[in-house]
Amino acid sequence: MFLAFALITLLGALGMLLQKNIIVAGLFMVAAFFGIAGLFVLLANPVAAALQLIVYSGAIMVLVLFVIMMLSSHEEEAAQASHPIQRWLSLLLALALAAGGVKLVMASKGVQMLASRGAAVPPAVTLQGVGAVLFEGHLLGFEVAGLMLLAAMVGAVALTKRNL
Amino acid sequence: MTGMDAILHGGLQGYLVVALLLFAIGLAAVLLRRTMLMQFMGVELMLNAANVALLAFARFRGGDLQATVFYLFIIAVAACEAAVGLALIIGLYRHRDTTDSDRTASLKQ
Incomplete structure (x- = not known):
């Protein structure tokens, strides 16, 4: 699965x-x-x-x-200037990051310990539990998130509208 | 479970490896593709990779609810980022008639 x-x-x-x-x-x-x-x-x-x-x-x-x-713009536009070296370097960077990260995870004793200690499946997360934690400990953050969504909405409209 | 076995059967290492590969693919999309929309989708992919790692650690710490609350906040920020980012791309397209990031090196007119 x-x-x-x-x-x-x-x-x-x-x-x-x-x-x-x-x-x-x-x-x-x-x-x-x-x-x-x-x-x-x-x-x-x-x-x-x-x-x-x-x-x-x-x-x-x-x-x-x-x-x-x-x-x-369904297709990628033709490149203005080709940067073959940069492209190979970025591909190499992504591959090196992936390989290094995987190696680190596989070798890590701490991850292994955490994996074996928490191997038993915990009870499924319920909306009730999440709501209790959210409103008991993070009420201010919740309100700020709402305000931020409003600000982002206003900002998006202001940016795309040609003349307000 | 250790090594290959953990990766194949959904141990913590398996989820972390999936998250890392997802992050690397997103990074490659940002670095290799020139269309700004593709780069935007690469950023979304990297954000999702971080979420996978967060919730995997939470599950292996005994189903920590705090992580799901954090995930809720991350998703709210991601929605804001999507709205403003796409608005910026539309605005740039209006001025420059292009979504190629090489041709839109400056936000000024």
Whole structure:
């Protein structure tokens, strides 16, 4: 099960990276988000999985796809100047980061200890529990997040409107 | 579970490796693609990789609820970032008629 969702996630992300057509890349991205939601379910966290589906696969990807269609730039434009060295260097950087990180995770004693200590599946996260923690300990943060969403909305309208 | 076994059967290491690979793919998308929308999607991918790692650590610490609350805040910030980022891309497209990040090196007119 874990392997299936991990493969959906990684192949979706890889498809996004390699796809030339931007709309198809966006749809690959949705597949990756669905895979991540599946991983969250396996992590005994259905609340986060539902949020992932609603916010990422729903809201953010619809926003991105709408903008892609509005801008009518479905294909990548021809490069102004080719930077072969920079491209190889960046590919090398990403690969080195991935390889180094995986090596670190596999060799880490602390991660191994945490993995064996928490091997038993904990009770699934419930919305009730999350709500209690959120409103008991993080009420101010919750309010600030609401204010920030409002500010972002006003900012987005102000940036896209031609003349207010 | 250790080594390959943990990766194949969903141990903590497996989730962390998935998160790392996801982050690397997102980074590659930001660095290799020139369309700003693709770079934006790469950033979203990197953010999601961080979320996977966060919730994986929470599960292996006995289902910590604090992490889900943090995830809620991260998602709120990501929504703000998506709205403002896409608005900026639309604004730039209006002025320059392009979404190529090489051609839009400056935000000024």
